[in-house]
Amino acid sequence: MSFSGPVVALAGGVGGAKLAVGLAHALPEGALTVVVNTADDLVLHGLHISPDIDTVMYNLAGMSNPETGWGIDGDRTSALDLLGRYGGPTWFRLGDQDLATHIRRTQRLAEGARLTEVTRELAASLGIKANILPMTDSSIATRVKTPEGELEFQDYFVARGTRPSVCGVRFQGADEARATPEVIRAFDEASAIVFCPSNPIVSIGPILAVPDIHERLRSASAPRVGVSPIIGGAALRGPAAEMLKSLGHEVSALGVARILKDVLDGFVVDTEDEALVSSIKETGLRSIALPSIMSDLDSKKKLAQGVLAFASSVQKMT
Amino acid sequence: MSFSGPVVALAGGVGGAKLAVGLAHALPEGALTVVVNTADDLVLHGLHISPDIDTVMYNLAGMSNPETGWGIDGDRTSALDLLGRYGGPTWFRLGDQDLATHIRRTQRLAEGARLTEVTRELAASLGIKANILPMTDSSIATRVKTPEGELEFQDYFVARGTRPSVCGVRFQGADEARATPEVIRAFDEASAIVFCPSNPIVSIGPILAVPDIHERLRSASAPRVGVSPIIGGAALRGPAAEMLKSLGHEVSALGVARILKDVLDGFVVDTEDEALVSSIKETGLRSIALPSIMSDLDSKKKLAQGVLAFASSVQKMT
Numbered sequence: 001m002s003f004s005g006p007v008v009a010l011a012g013g014v015g016g017a018k019l020a021v022g023l024a025h026a027l028p029e030g031a032l033t034v035v036v037n038t039a040d041d042l043v044l045h046g047l048h049i050s051p052d053i054d055t056v057m058y059n060l061a062g063m064s065n066p067e068t069g070w071g072i073d074g075d076r077t078s079a080l081d082l083l084g085r086y087g088g089p090t091w092f093r094l095g096d097q098d099l100a101t102h103i104r105r106t107q108r109l110a111e112g113a114r115l116t117e118v119t120r121e122l123a124a125s126l127g128i129k130a131n132i133l134p135m136t137d138s139s140i141a142t143r144v145k146t147p148e149g150e151l152e153f154q155d156y157f158v159a160r161g162t163r164p165s166v167c168g169v170r171f172q173g174a175d176e177a178r179a180t181p182e183v184i185r186a187f188d189e190a191s192a193i194v195f196c197p198s199n200p201i202v203s204i205g206p207i208l209a210v211p212d213i214h215e216r217l218r219s220a221s222a223p224r225v226g227v228s229p230i231i232g233g234a235a236l237r238g239p240a241a242e243m244l245k246s247l248g249h250e251v252s253a254l255g256v257a258r259i260l261k262d263v264l265d266g267f268v269v270d271t272e273d274e275a276l277v278s279s280i281k282e283t284g285l286r287s288i289a290l291p292s293i294m295s296d297l298d299s300k301k302k303l304a305q306g307v308l309a310f311a312s313s314v315q316k317m318t
Numbered sequence: 319m320s321f322s323g324p325v326v327a328l329a330g331g332v333g334g335a336k337l338a339v340g341l342a343h344a345l346p347e348g349a350l351t352v353v354v355n356t357a358d359d360l361v362l363h364g365l366h367i368s369p370d371i372d373t374v375m376y377n378l379a380g381m382s383n384p385e386t387g388w389g390i391d392g393d394r395t396s397a398l399d400l401l402g403r404y405g406g407p408t409w410f411r412l413g414d415q416d417l418a419t420h421i422r423r424t425q426r427l428a429e430g431a432r433l434t435e436v437t438r439e440l441a442a443s444l445g446i447k448a449n450i451l452p453m454t455d456s457s458i459a460t461r462v463k464t465p466e467g468e469l470e471f472q473d474y475f476v477a478r479g480t481r482p483s484v485c486g487v488r489f490q491g492a493d494e495a496r497a498t499p500e501v502i503r504a505f506d507e508a509s510a511i512v513f514c515p516s517n518p519i520v521s522i523g524p525i526l527a528v529p530d531i532h533e534r535l536r537s538a539s540a541p542r543v544g545v546s547p548i549i550g551g552a553a554l555r556g557p558a559a560e561m562l563k564s565l566g567h568e569v570s571a572l573g574v575a576r577i578l579k580d581v582l583d584g585f586v587v588d589t590e591d592e593a594l595v596s597s598i599k600e601t602g603l604r605s606i607a608l609p610s611i612m613s614d615l616d617s618k619k620k621l622a623q624g625v626l627a628f629a630s631s632v633q634k635m636t
Contacts (some may be wrong), residue, residue: 038374042427045421045425045426046424046428047421047424048419075396076394076396076414078393078394078414078415078418079397079414079415079417079418079421080417080418081415081418082418083418083421083422085444086418086419086422086439086440087422087439087443088422096394096396096397096417097396097397097399097400099414099417099421100397100399100400100404101400102362102364102397103365103397103401103405103417103421104401104404104405104406106364107363107364110364120405121405122404125403125404125405128402137434161515171397178591202424209476213604267465
């Protein structure tokens, strides 16, 4: 019932990273490719930071901080404390080990390597068997429109703790961005495409904003299934609920399904939202309910297996 | 008997940093300027590292590792360990906090700041009242000729642990290097110039190799006094003794005095070498013997006071 062939997962932050871990365990070694949002990337202290790539990478390497879901377990901030003393910004909490990742990435990019190549090198060094692909090597920056003006994503997300209400979101550079050969090949070879339970606006949104990727997702022959990041009208973490509301969407799995329906065949809601399955089906998608709270490796793996089985059934139906 | 006016000290690594601490305590706040060797600077992990500046800075800030004399007390290497896992070099032991210094320096240099400006900012952030000046903002690199070929200084010094014998030393870029306005002004205003007990070949040597500085040292009206880094025929630390020997110099305070005599008026030897004072006087220098082993703050301060009193007496004689 489940896939052994290549599976592509689209992921943003912590929720996406968790399902990626489940998928990596549910699939044969090397069968998983995770295409990761890079529109949250930022340069701080002169270092290129790719927060979503790092979250996926540290989770897949089994080294992520289990409390936060991001950063490295047990990491300290002694370098950041001194950077702060030197007048540098400290609102973005960079751990000492985490800095090594940014230092290495920055060095390799300065040497002319593509972000895709650097990410492959870093992941391989950490023993990760899944393929982690930045959604693009082009520069895309999420800009959040708020009553205080337009903010850089991390300024909105971390520095201001998602407090400003969101009137709009745009992805600067997206129109000119190109999918990489690696991303195109992954989609072309995929036997299933999984949208992880990441924020549909600022995690999945930027991936869809890359024209080549959007086109491939719309025309994909492989089954495309998503998992709702909204459970019972709230997000497990992050500003997805507030953001959906202020942008005029219904704050529910149904609301997310409506946003993504043009690039999906099926949508998984949490068992708590089983009542929404029939409404989602009315949008033209297939839908099932599964336990989707990923509190440990077992629940990540079970959800991954359920999602893959669902994708398999969607495939049979088309 | 001692100075209150501006004093310039020339320093390389740990020995120089120790006397700089003594001088900073012996002089009024802000009266000390330390001109520091930068020919050992290197780029590792894409970061600009200035080992001698950092050693002087951490010592003056009271945060240096008391065991080694360099690095930051209690610093760990968790970032370096991960950089090693990523394939980066680990032979140069960069601590987590220490990395903050290199990250900040690299960022500011990339923004167009001069090394002199960056050093002033870093030192001010650490509460240092003395002026720390890189000997130049130009790029100078010490190259060590050995039977294995010509090596970069840190390759010879750290990676190979000073094991290769030294057939020659050159300072790449020195001929084109310019003294900064800050260094020139410091020499012009100095009422005494102190050569710290640093390696005469690879710590003091590069400073003298900057044509503007050499010219100013030769023609200085202020008394110029040095402290021998060689005690009883050996260096307290580092390869000075082996290097002097293999380059054909006498391995003694007298040998060092002969190398530096054109830019010195007086030379301080350790009390253990009191017998050399008369021979040093024969080279045309004034000379005295003082306890010069700096094991604690008190001995650093006492040596500094003795050196300043000696400089004062030299001034009276000329």
